[in-house]
Amino acid sequence: MANIASARKRARQAVKRREHNMALRSRMRTYVKKVQHAIEAGNKEAAVAAFESAKTVLDGSVSKGIIHANKAARQKSRLNAHIKAM
Numbered sequence: 001m002a003n004i005a006s007a008r009k010r011a012r013q014a015v016k017r018r019e020h021n022m023a024l025r026s027r028m029r030t031y032v033k034k035v036q037h038a039i040e041a042g043n044k045e046a047a048v049a050a051f052e053s054a055k056t057v058l059d060g061s062v063s064k065g066i067i068h069a070n071k072a073a074r075q076k077s078r079l080n081a082h083i084k085a086m
Contacts, residue, residue, distance in 0.1 A: 028061045028067070031054040034050040034054065035050040035054050036079075036082075039079075039082050051083060055076055058076060059072060
């Protein structure tokens with residue numbers, strides 16, 4: 001346990017940031033899964049609509065430092081390829 005006041009504060013901040021980051025990461029995964037479910041269902045219109053919203057969430061995750069830019073680009077590329085293959 002932290003003994004110095006600044007260390008206690010940093011520990012509190014780390015907990016809050018971790019919870020916030022976990023929520024953002026969970027939101028991102030949910031949007032990606034929505035696209036995947038639409039693709040599996042064969043509904044191209046729903047997949048395209050879900051993909052547009054997922055792109056925004058992925059790009060936001062990159063700007064917040066939740067994921068690396070290359071990971072977002074890879075996910076967007078793969079999802080788009082699946083949609084085009086429908």
